[in-house]
Amino acid sequence: MRASCLALLALVLAGCPKQVERVAGTDDSRIDAASAQLEELRLKEQSEELPCPDRCTVAQQTCTVAEELCGLVEAHPDRTDLPPRCVQAREQCAQANAGCTRCQNG
Template identity: 55%
Template sequence: MRAFPSALRMLLVSAMVAGCTKNVAPRVAGGDDAAIDSLSTRLEELRTREAATGASCADRCDLGTRTCELAEELCALVERNPDRSDLPPRCAQSQEQCSGARDSCARCDG
């Protein structure tokens, strides 16, 4: 069996190294901020829908469930950033919105 010429060996090693997966942090700068802003916007949309008159009990309860799911996501992101003093109030506000939405559902269902 013939030995590979050194240039071909170098090319093969380079291709193997370039093809290896890289361990990259799952977050990029601003990633959590963008996600928090997106969740806050979605929560505001749900708050607007909930405030609209004429929503059925099923709609109110669905909105409550979705509101609480988004609040949990938002608070998880806030917990990942303990050094940010501006974020805990956003978590608290989303939890209050969740509580209000659940109360609305409970009152509606009787």
């Protein structure tokens, strides 16, 4: 009897998965998505055929995504693996802005 009760309890618990939202997992996904966006923007920005107005638009987009990524990173101060991603994103923003400035100044 006791064994059948334990078996039934195990089945009930196994059959009812709990909905647990993983904040860190969600943020990790968002950080990965932002990193992927930054890579796409970097490749666009490096295109020789990119007209100056488009280059400046890409720079603005790059900086926006970089700051979003850094906001996500700052939400997890205990994660030592994330700050370098923010630094890299901000460096990419600065490089993209420099490219925009160069093309505007001739």
